[in-house]
Amino acid sequence: xxxxxxxxxxxxxxxxxxxxxxxxxxxxxxxxxxxxxxxxxxxxxxxxxxxxxxxxxxxxxxxxxxxxxxxxxxxxxxxxxxxxxxxxxxxxxxxxxxxxxxxxxxxxxxxxxxxxxxxxxxxxxxxxxxxxxxxxxxxxxxxxxxxxxxxxxxxxxxxxxxxxxxxxxxxxxxxxxxxxxxxxxxxxxxxxxxxxxxxxxxxxxxxxxxxxxxxxxxxxxxxxxxxxxxxxxxxxxxxxxxxxxxxxxxxxxxxxxxxxxxxxxxxxxxxxxxxxxxxxxxxxxxxxxxxxxxxxxxxxxxxxxxxxxxxxxxxxxxxxxxxxxxxxxxxxxxxxxxxxxxxxxxxxxxxxxxxxxxx
Amino acid sequence: xxxxxxxxxxxxxxxxxxxxxxxxxxxxxxxxxxxxxxxxxxxxxxxxxxxxxxxxxxxxxxxxxxxxxxxxxxxxxxxxxxxxxxxxxxxxxxxxxxxxxxxxxxxxxxxxxxxxxxxxxxxxxxxxxxxxxxxxxxxxxxxxxxxxxxxxxxxxxxxxxxxxxxxxxxxxxxxxxxxxxxxxxxxxxxxxxxxxxxxxxxxxxxxxxxxxxxxxxxxxxxxxxxxxxxxxxxxxxxxxxxxxxxxxxxxxxxxxxxxxxxxxxxxxxxxxxxxxxxxxxxxxxxxxxxxxxxxxxxxxxxxxxxxxxxxxxxxxxxxxxxxxxxxxxxxxxxxxxxxxxxxxxxxxxxxxxxxxxxxxxxxxxxxxxxxxxxxxxxxxxxxxxxxxxxxxxxxxxxxxxxxxxxxxxxxxxxxxxxxxxxxxxxxxxxxxxxxxxxx
Numbered sequence: 024x025x026x027x028x029x030x031x032x033x034x035x036x037x038x039x040x041x042x043x044x045x046x047x048x049x050x051x052x053x054x055x056x057x058x059x060x061x062x063x064x065x066x067x068x069x070x071x072x073x074x075x076x077x078x079x080x081x082x083x084x085x086x087x088x089x090x091x092x093x094x095x096x097x098x099x100x101x102x103x104x105x106x107x108x109x110x111x112x113x114x115x116x117x118x119x120x121x122x123x124x125x126x127x128x129x130x131x132x133x134x135x136x137x138x139x140x141x142x143x144x145x146x147x148x149x150x151x152x153x154x155x156x157x158x159x160x161x162x163x164x165x166x167x168x169x170x171x172x173x174x175x176x177x178x179x180x181x182x183x184x185x186x187x188x189x190x191x192x193x194x195x196x197x198x199x200x201x202x203x204x205x206x207x208x209x210x211x212x213x214x215x216x217x218x219x220x221x222x223x224x225x226x227x228x229x230x231x232x233x234x235x236x237x238x239x240x241x242x243x244x245x246x247x248x249x250x251x252x253x254x255x256x257x258x259x260x261x262x263x264x265x266x267x268x269x270x271x272x273x274x275x276x277x278x279x280x281x282x283x284x285x286x287x288x289x290x291x292x293x294x295x296x297x298x299x300x301x302x303x304x305x306x307x308x309x310x311x312x313x314x315x316x317x318x319x320x321x322x323x324x325x326x327x328x329x330x331x332x333x334x335x336x337x338x339x340x341x342x343x344x345x346x347x348x349x350x351x352x353x354x355x356x357x358x359x360x361x362x363x364x365x366x367x368x369x370x371x372x373x374x375x376x377x378x379x380x381x382x
Numbered sequence: 383x384x385x386x387x388x389x390x391x392x393x394x395x396x397x398x399x400x401x402x403x404x405x406x407x408x409x410x411x412x413x414x415x416x417x418x419x420x421x422x423x424x425x426x427x428x429x430x431x432x433x434x435x436x437x438x439x440x441x442x443x444x445x446x447x448x449x450x451x452x453x454x455x456x457x458x459x460x461x462x463x464x465x466x467x468x469x470x471x472x473x474x475x476x477x478x479x480x481x482x483x484x485x486x487x488x489x490x491x492x493x494x495x496x497x498x499x500x501x502x503x504x505x506x507x508x509x510x511x512x513x514x515x516x517x518x519x520x521x522x523x524x525x526x527x528x529x530x531x532x533x534x535x536x537x538x539x540x541x542x543x544x545x546x547x548x549x550x551x552x553x554x555x556x557x558x559x560x561x562x563x564x565x566x567x568x569x570x571x572x573x574x575x576x577x578x579x580x581x582x583x584x585x586x587x588x589x590x591x592x593x594x595x596x597x598x599x600x601x602x603x604x605x606x607x608x609x610x611x612x613x614x615x616x617x618x619x620x621x622x623x624x625x626x627x628x629x630x631x632x633x634x635x636x637x638x639x640x641x642x643x644x645x646x647x648x649x650x651x652x653x654x655x656x657x658x659x660x661x662x663x664x665x666x667x668x669x670x671x672x673x674x675x676x677x678x679x680x681x682x683x684x685x686x687x688x689x690x691x692x693x694x695x696x697x698x699x700x701x702x703x704x705x706x707x708x709x710x711x712x713x714x715x716x717x718x719x720x721x722x723x724x725x726x727x728x729x730x731x732x733x734x735x736x737x738x739x740x741x742x743x744x745x746x747x748x749x750x751x752x753x754x755x756x757x758x759x760x761x762x763x764x765x766x767x768x769x770x771x772x773x774x775x776x777x778x779x780x781x782x783x784x785x786x787x788x789x790x791x792x793x794x795x796x797x798x799x800x801x802x803x804x805x806x807x808x809x810x811x812x813x814x815x816x817x818x819x820x821x
Contacts, residue, residue, distance in 0.1 A: 069476035073469045171562055171590070178808065181571055181801070182511070182564035184491050186809055201495040279468055281492040283564050285591050286464050322469070336689070337459035338419035 026374040042224055059213060063206040071205040072278075078318050079209075079216045080273045085298040085310035086223060087266030092296075093305035094227060095259035096239030097147050101159035102295045104166035105264045106271025107287030108136040111176045113272035114185045118178055125190040125198050125276060126211060133268035139166070140264020147256050151242075163289055170284035186281040199276045208277045219269065224307060226262065235259050236305075300352055303364025312363040320344050410452040411725060413438070413710065414474035416485055421461040422594060423486075423618030426646055426699055430485065431457065432690040433703020436682045437674075441711055443681035448714050451724050462618070464488045471496070480731040481505050481710060487565035490523075497522035498813055503732040505713075507706045508533070508642060508665065512568055513801035515765035517736065520802070521817045524735045526709060527665050527757050527768040531797060532789035533641050534569035534613075536663055536770050538576050539790055540639070541611050552581035557609030559600060559616070559624060562588035566615040569641075572797055573613075579793075585609055594620040601627040614640040622652030625660060635659035639772070646699045650775040658777040665770045666705045666754050668780040670696025674749035678704070698773070698780055705754060712748075713738050732817070736761055755786050761819035767791055 026047050033039040043049045063071055088102045113132035117125060143162040147155050170176060177185045189200030197203045198211060226232050234255040237245035246252055275282050294317060302313020321344040328335045335343075359365050373380075417431035418424055438453050447453050456477075458470035467489030474482055481503050484490040490510035497504045504523045506514070512529035514520040541556065542548035558573060560566030566588070577584040585607055587600040597620075604612065612633065616624055621644045628638055636659040640649075645662035653660065670679070675696055682688045683695055694700050717726045717734025726734070738759040745751050759766035767789065774783035806812040 067476060069472050073472035077465075077469075180808070181567065182487070182491055183562075183567050184488065184564050186491065186495065188809060189811060201499040279464060279492060280495065283464060283488045283491070285488065285563060288592065290463075291465075336419070337417065337457040341420050341459040341461065 025377070026371065028375075042221075042228075063209050068205040071209045074319065074322060076205070076209050076212050077274070077278050078314055079212050080270050080278060081295065081298065081318055082311045082314040083216050083219060083273070084267055084270035084295050085302060085314050086220060086307055087263045087270060088295050088299050089302075089304065089307070089310050090223065090227070090235070090266065091259050091263035092299060093303075093309075094232060094239060095235040095256065095263075097144070097256065097259060098152060098156040099159040099263070100156050100289070100292050100296065101143065101162040101166070102267050103287045103289060103291030104163040105136050105140055105267035106274060106291065107166060107170055107284070108139050108264075109133055109268025109271035110275040110282065110287070111170060111185065112136065112268070113276060114178075114187075115176065117188065117190060121188070121190070124192040126192065126215065129215065129269060129272045129276065132272045133265040136268020136271070137261040137265040140260045140267070141257050144257050144260030144264075147260065148253060160289075163292055167284055167288060170287065182283075184281055184283045185275065187276050187279075190276075201280065203277075212273055212277050215269065215273065219266065220307065223262070223266065227307065231255075231258060239305075297348060297352060301348075301355055301362050303362030304360065306361065306364035308367065309362050309364030312367065316363065317348060320347060409450060409725065410447070410454045411480050411714065412454045412456070412477055413481060414470065414477065414479040415455055415457050416460045416467060416470045416474070416483060416489070417457045418460050418462045418485070420459060421463070421618075422591075423462040425622070425648055426618050426643070427462065427485070429646065429694060429697060429699035430703040430706070432688065432694065433700040433705075434483075434707045435703075436678050436688050436690055436695075436700075437704045437707035438711065439682045439687055440674075440678045443685070443687070444677050448711055449718055449724055451714075451718075451726075453711075453714075460484075460486065460489065462486050462488075464492060468492055475500050475502060478728070480714065480726065480728050481735070483507070483706060483710075484510065487511075487568065488563065491564055494520065494523055495809060501732075502728045503735050505706070505709065505735065507702075507709060509565065511805070512572075513798055513805055515763060515767075515798055516802035517761050517764040518802075518815055519806055519812070520764065521736075521761075521815045522732060524738075524759065524764045526738065526759050526764070526766040527754060528770065528789060529765050529767075529794070529798070530568045530615075530641070531572040531794045532765070532767055532791070533663050533770070534572045535576065535790035535794050536787065537613050537639055537641075538573070538580070539787065540772055540784065542580070548580055554582040554611070555585060555607065555609040556582050557585045557587060557604055557607065557612045559587040559589060559597075559604070559612060559614050561594070561616055561620050562590045565617060569615060571801070572794065575797065576790075576793065589616070589620055589624075594618065595623050597623050597627050601631050601633075604628075604633060605631045610637065612638045614638070614644050616640065616644045616649075621646060621649035625649055625653035625657050628660075629653040629656035632656075636661065636774075639663070642702075642770070645773055645780065647697045647779070650780075655777055657775055660775045661783060662773050662780075663770050664698070664773040664780070664782075665768065666698075666701050667752060667782075668696065668698045668701060668773065672750050672753060674704075674753075677749065701753075708748065708750065708753075709735075709738065709740075712740055712744070735759065736764070736819070738766065 028045045031046055043052060084106055091097050091099050109132045112135035113128050116128045116132060146158045177183055187199050190198050192198050196207060234250045237250050238255045298313030298317045301316055303309025324340045324344055355362050415434055418427035419431055435455055438455050442453055460467045460470055471493050482493060483505050484493055487510050490506045493504055506525045508528055510525055512531040514523040514525050515529050542551055573584055589597055589600055614624055635657060638660055640662040642663045645664060650657050650660050683690050683692055713734035716737050717730040718724055720733050721730045740757040742756055745753055755769035757766045757768050769786035769788050771782055771786050772784040773780040
């Protein structure tokens, strides 16, 4: 009743090929857009700084991994390290070119990550599945080693950490550093994430994305039909690492503010992987669901228990969050491998026939 | 796409719930304690967390807070993870914490630049950035009772004494085994300087964070290199592993000296009977004989208001937590005196910390006589350089193995100044100190 596309006729190919062909979806997106723009004017700094900004950044990282694992079928455990490559290259770039707008540098730093990603993607031409996961694991450990052992990367800082300097842009607005306002950083991150997500959406539903999915579903058949595994797989690695790199650079510059190499450890890789698994392999909206869930759950639990009047220790909440995520991952892997995104899709299909389930 | 709207709505709900929480009662002050009772560093973190919260709870129970102002304390689990640490910081800021104790060098580095903007003092008790003791550059950061560089100089001074004078160090080999993170790297510049000056050789054995529990290769190298002394900068699961490995290669334990953070009872116990003779730096007394500890037992632990096992009260790291809490409560008291208010703000707390003078009489008055060497934080010196001593493991407990002695301040101070300058330069534009020195 509410969500039904009957009566909406497409009279041109452009209308038929739109990202959101159904009017209700467009209305929904417009509302989400308005809410996203309005949030900073109502929300507290804590909500923006500690929830929204990292949620958006991690969503982008999850999209990055989803391209590789969900769309192209190449399992990767190196996301954290690729994020690190983005962060360290952005740090080096802004040290060398302090006057260039930091947003441009963030976008460029993804290219370094893409290059490294392609390099570590080369073995994917010969090995698959778990074996490939092991080589990406090697990338994770090797890159982390580089972050610790190459002092040039962190400008010979005595603590071995990178610290985000203050950078201004767009007529003297403070974009990074401790004095930057939560609202500015949120809008910058939102803009980058929206633009990049739209670009990725179009890649995914076009020729390149279809090649990835063919490779994922059956690589021999894809090859016989004229898809070149070399370009398809490596382009998936490149795009995926680019997104991870941009997310990593934003994670440091707009969220953490300073980082030790341990910020890009295997834990981060797993965190992103869980987001993708829970959210839904091969779905962009699923990446957002997964990120919101994994990032939001501990925060909601921490606010929720005292609100219910339960006095629970901080570490118990931490443990509960971990257990819930672990149980849900097993649950989803068994019953719904396509994750929250699939549930969302089922919900939409139910909604189409509501209130007449047999119509 | 409608779930998008739903999630956004749920967020908006969570937001209103979050906004409704930080309500402060009139006669209380809020302090968030970032702690870690989970993860690879929990072995050390649990005792610290217990010590901090027990002492503050005891003040609430015994005295009804500080000058009638109750302390609202809340723990925030960081797991020693920088991501979670920043989240805790944001929450602490939202709820108006008086002071932030990061309990991790990584998190300290992250919050240092934010402190002056958000007007929240950072109390990193004997950890974090050594250069932060320069109050002129870092008005919002405090690291009493001393810095890592003081500690490193103290170790060398002690080794020199054992050898019969610092001039006898020439040609000696001193091994340095450290956690390969900001924490373990912090003292390296000073040690390198001292090595040059006194002509000893420093051999580094970095232990990567995820290899903490597997140090076989490092200690194999130690066995090959045969350093005359071993110095350790370890934390969490790294310490017991190192002590165990050292006993395994039969390294002479009386020549193995850890920093104060490598001084947990559990750390030394891991080495069994052979760990006897293992030494660490220390700046607080071990044991629960002082009157304040009796009050903690009576009002908190025995009353069932604590997570502490009674046997842990008075252990080294527990006492370290108590010391951290005591520094906070004393700073609050001083801030109340200086400002004339009872319910102070985080800006008043900064004044309290900057005037943190704890002499023997005061220690006596709060039931902790001789607990630490007298402390004197000033506007210029935020570490209030005090004295340390060497603890020795006698197989069952820590015993005092040396007198209180001072670090090599003459060697450390110039380095601290230049490090602060360097920090300023690499983080330009660093704000100049605008806070007056309120004495």
